[in-house]
Amino acid sequence: MDSPSTRSLELLALLQSGRTWTAHDLAARLRVSARTVRRDAMRLRGMGYDVSSRPGPGALYALRPSMKIPPLLLSADEVSTIITSILILEAWLPDDAKAATARTKLEQVLPGGLQRRAAAVALSTQVLREAPASVDWELVGTIADSVATGARLGFDYTDQRGRHSRRRVEPYRHLLRQQYWYLVAYDLDRDDWRLFRLDRMEASTISPGPHAHRAFPWNSIEDWLTSDFGASDEH
Amino acid sequence: MDSPSTRSLELLALLQSGRTWTAHDLAARLRVSARTVRRDAMRLRGMGYDVSSRPGPGALYALRPSMKIPPLLLSADEVSTIITSILILEAWLPDDAKAATARTKLEQVLPGGLQRRAAAVALSTQVLREAPASVDWELVGTIADSVATGARLGFDYTDQRGRHSRRRVEPYRHLLRQQYWYLVAYDLDRDDWRLFRLDRMEASTISPGPHAHRAFPWNSIEDWLTSDFGASDEH
DNA sequence: AAGATGCGGCCAGTATGCGGCCGCAATTGC
DNA sequence: GCAATTGCGGCCGCATACTGGCCGCATCTT
Structure with missing residues (x-):
């Protein structure tokens, strides 16, 4: 699942999320030591990626978008995440068709396997409506x-x-x-x-x-x- | 310069160029054996990348764009909807990076104008966390x-x-x-x-x-x- | 001033990746 | 239909490259 040779890609995906991370957070996510995270970050920098970091409390690992980044693909779990989040909004805004049409269109452009996953999540998930909130x-x-x-x-x-x-x-x-x-x-x-x-x-x-x-x-x-x-x- | 741990990224970059390659070409480029190239390709596939290949003369290694959203598929409002819904989930699951990475990856496959809209929505929106709920x-x-x-x-x-x-x-x-x-x-x-x-x-x-x-x-x-x-x- | 965090050198142990080989499958071109 | 080309993935022995821990030091926040 997670091997050293693919960890650089996973790290890139995490950094690209826009969040800031401490080395410790990243280490926990990637199931390696903080030392290794530092080494991985160093390798990414060596490849030209602008991985910024700053010591001190409220520390920061982040990726500044400097050069073109290889296409990072959605994993099956991430597809589940997206579909679920849209379903939540659909439940909140039952009179707003935007969310449902958007989800359907999104499903259509997913590659086969992920498309099945998306459809399965949509089929299997139900959100009980909590708070009505309409928005323009x-x-x-x-x-x-x-x-x-x-x-x-x-x-x-x-x-x-x-x-x-x-x-x-x-x-x-x-x-x-x-x-x-x-x-x-x-x-x-x-x-x-x-x-x-x-x-x-x-x-x-x-x-x-x-x-x-x-x-x-x-x-x-x-x-x-x-x-x-x-x-x-x-x- | 080229180490095993970053080779997956380099391979991805090569494949991304749109050219088609034989395993031998890639092997020469990456300074490894063809066997290793096959293994790397296998790992990429395992991560969800659609690395296509075809045996026979005039063989082909290429990266099929797994998800590319046509410019007219989604409206700006629908993009706002999707991004917002993911942001809501991010606020709910602040320790779960899936939503954030998924949102970023999604942004990447949007056509230019919508991409700006997505970034703007993500920048301008803040969701106050209501209910913690983590999910596997x-x-x-x-x-x-x-x-x-x-x-x-x-x-x-x-x-x-x-x-x-x-x-x-x-x-x-x-x-x-x-x-x-x-x-x-x-x-x-x-x-x-x-x-x-x-x-x-x-x-x-x-x-x-x-x-x-x-x-x-x-x-x-x-x-x-x-x-x-x-x-x-x-x- | 104190605490938190990142940096990178060093080192020993080993996991991981590597190359080579194989039989097999798929595709092309004749 | 046959031969040539190329990809696939199992297996195996080897050694490289990665790992984690430790360190002193630098940097940043409070």
Whole structure:
């Protein structure tokens, strides 16, 4: 299953996930010692892959996309993962056909063996619906693009008390919390960080960036929500 | 420069070029014997790469693109949907790298514009973790296959009171409910429908089918759970 | 300042991969 | 249909290359 000669590929796949890892994490995943992970990373660097690392607490192994990476293929387990995750969303959004059609189309382009696996997972899995949450996928795309390009966003907003206003913000993150979708953004008029529920946003327009990305002044969104939630437009 | 442990990557790069090769060519290029090339190709196949080959004069070693998504297959919204659903699973299973690596690999096979959209969605979205739930993807695959083929499943089970037993069942559905994963199956020894928590199953073996699919005698799994949950092995 | 983490040298033990050989199968071209 | 070419994978003995542990040192966070 895992042999030294294929470990370089597995390591590459792990690093490519975008997560950061400690040598110890990688060692556990690959079932080798940390020393060997360091050696493997060194070999990858020797082949031209930009494996970055940094010592100290909160250490980091990551792959900077520098050169072309060989096509890393989906394993059967990963196909199970993808199909399952789409099924979860289908269960959450039973009136939204996007997920189901996407899953079907995806299955069609998988090679034979994986196609059977995907169909089997879809057939054998049932998700009991937990929390209804509908979302406007076009708005999700708009937010995604504006975050990626550093563009600003304008929209009509109706707050929890029913007051209407026009907002101009710098989007920071799109957030799923409990059963609602939110936008975490810097409100340019109110000069503060705010939380907006996506289903209360309307007529959004994107004003082309790029602007510099504003630094989010908390360690994490969780920190912000727990320390400061009273000040935002949503609880 | 060229060591056994990185040769799989080099071979992949050579095959990726689109050329076709004879084993002898590859052997010369990689400075190993043709026998070793065959072994390497075998390992790649074992990892899911579709390395095609054909004997005879004008022979051929090539890498068939296993999954390539045509530009018009998926809409931007559908890509947002898929990526989001994987992100949700990533948030649920923060210690499971499968979802993250799968998402990254998926991004790679998307055509350019959609690839940017996928990256943007992943960058701009954050999911706050609701319920921890870990799952053994290999077991998910086993269940999927057994449901698809009508095979039976045997496994060691530890029930909620800590009692161990060996079970022989006919799997019906794989179920995500609240924060746990379950198997809905017909227990052949107890002659009844039962619910098994996946994390309490061990040493599962599949006994080849196909057997006829047993009819599930309720309208839905929800109905069964609400009407009859006292009789099952899990609440 | 302290703790966490990465780096890479060294070394002994050994697992792993290697090459060569084989009979067999598949494909091409005559 | 036959011969030539090439891939497949089992087997075996050998030695290379990998492994893990240990170390002192550098780097980064708190």
